[in-house]
Amino acid sequence: MPTVKELIPKLECGERTVTRLPHGGFLFLEHDVPSLLIYRKKEHDAGTHRLIRAGASYLIVGTEAFQYYKTFVEDLTNLMSDEFGSFILLEIFSGPIGSHTFKVRGPSHKLPVSLQVLKDELLKIKSRQYNVNLNVSVEQTKVRQIVSEKPLLEISHIKQRGATHIGLEVPPVYRDTQGQIYPLYFRDFQEQFIEALQRAVFEFVRVQTSSSLTNYHALGKRSIHEEIFKIDKQLTEIENSYQFLLLVAPVNIQALRQQFFDSHFKTLDRYHYRLLPVDPDILKRKLYDLRIDEIDDPAISYLFHEKRAEIDQELTMLKERGSKNFFYSSIRLYNGLDKELIEEAELILKSITENHDEQQSNCIDTSEFGRLAEQEFEYFKHQDTQFTSKIHIRDDVNIMMVSKGELYLPSDYTMSENDAKALIQHEIGTHALTYYNGTQQPLTQMASGLANYDALQEGIAVLSEYLSGGLSGNRLRILAGRVVAGAALIQGANFHEMFFELYSKYDFTKERAFNITSRMFQGGGFLKDIIYLEGLVRLRNFLIEGGELVPLLGGKFALHHINLIQDLRDRGLILPPKITPRYLNNDDFNLKINNLKKGLPISKMI
Secondary structure, three states, X not given: OOOHHHHOOOOOOOOEEEEEEHHHEEEEEEOOOOEEEEEXXXXXXXXXXXXXXXXXXXXXXXXXXXXXXXXXXXXXXHHHHHHHOOOEEEEEEEOOXXXXXXXXXXXXXXXXXXXXXXXXXXXXXXXXXXXXXXXXXXXXXXXXXXXXXXXXXXXXHHHHHOOEEEEEEEOXXXXXXXXXXXXXXXXXXXXXXXXXXXXXXXXXXXXXXOOOOOOHHHHEOOOOOHHHHHHHHHHHHHHHOOOHHHHHOOOOXXXXXXXXXXXXXXXXXXXXXXXXXXOHHHHHHHHHHOOHHHOOOHHHHHHHHHHHHHHHHHHHHHHOOOOHHHHHHHHHHOOOOOHHHHHHHHHHHHHOOOOOOOOOOOOEEHHHHHHHHHHHHHHHHHHOOOOOOOEEEEOOOOOOEEEOOEEEEEOOOEEOHHHHHHHHHHHHHHHHHHHHHHHOOOOOHHHHOOOOOHHHHHHHHHHHHHHOOOOOHHHHHHHHHHHHHHHHHHOOOOHHHHHHHHHHHOOOOHHHHHHHHHHHOHHHOOOHHHHHHHHHHHHHHHHHOOOOOHHHHOOOOOHHHHHHHHHHHHOOOOOXXXXXXXXXXXXXXXXXXXXXXXXXXXXXXX
């Protein structure tokens, strides 16, 4: 049977030892982490072993050969203590059925701070919504394991090596009396439990060892199991098998516009949609065949569950196109509209008047815009020679967009030079850039987009227009108009009522009023367009509260993912952005971003 010396001849910073051990045992050891979670494998103990597998380093003790494992733990303790000056072992085991109390067993008189942190963090585990009230007790005892079992470490050996051994009895509230796990509760419990352990262990590591670890996130898993990569790719493949926005957009919008204007705003035919290239039910079956429930990394488990729910919702909406149910699902997908956002939109429309005389001065066409985009691509290539993208000028595209990092342009598109400056940073400096940075991350979801990423993406994109000096009053009014249109939709307005509210009350041109209204009614009622202003408002608030812009460019995710992204970044599972936008080097960048952080009203960003 392999010894510690055979498996780990020398500790190397940044290296890890991952190996199976006799009789069902397993070792996962990060060489630079002076802590170890221990679990003794046993039958009829569902879930408990999964609690430790989210840690950076853990040992599962096999069902036989106790003396071998005792020697193994002693030798490992010697090795780690010699390297770091101390070493903490936390042995996890489940308590009796019906228990609601964590029991911490250890030298409370010697480690009052670390054990108090552990107690406080365990008490923070939120379980009341599941009608579970948890308690914590700390016991000063030399018995750190289940009373009926032999100790893996003798107290005398622990003292001699300057190490610490703590036992933690976990109340098995995550399973029923028959031993079946409550899957949803277990997921929440595991996430909070492992964070509590990491915070407490880091307090010990920080004070008692020579480790260079800088925060508790480093005590989480730093590697991704191959099965997780497989699930990640499968999620992306399912999402890429349909183009949601394209499939909910009407194919006859040009004819509808002409008909509406020719009839003096009276007549509007039905929307027609593309045939579905997929069967939503079959995709849902594939979606729920993914073994996401078996992922023991709490952060990744949360992200994948959230993404699966979003894809499920989109597939449901594809079946609901043209119905009222599509609208109700849209409210759920985009989380409705809050009062503050509506007030912000109304303030913008009140503060900024429509510029009906806006001229397409120095107008440029698609080809010229394509050349500007190529210049931006070259700017990215100077930062990373691996960067690549393409420009597609097509007759069958009626809006400018970036798809999978490549730019699509309508062949007849024209714009002013000022609009071009803004759109370059919006489409290339944000959407193409974050797609590429996402492709450089270990998880493909960072390129295709985590759940609810759209609002932050569009917030950054609009912010880039401001930072590049291209955000106009009319552009900001359009974003605000989309919000008041969304509010009208929720209140039950029909197409004509919404159009005339924009056209007459808010003084939009007929073209802009129709564009906003027609987009709002696609699919049966679609709230997606509210996210542009919503994303900008939330991003501004994030910056005011001290957040930084550049870390948001590493891929496509939502603001509510910030803590999870930081966790993964601290564990080396998320990388810094490979490329950054040109506007960061503008002479007035610091002035503009600081003005925003000081609370510059959005209506003053033009």
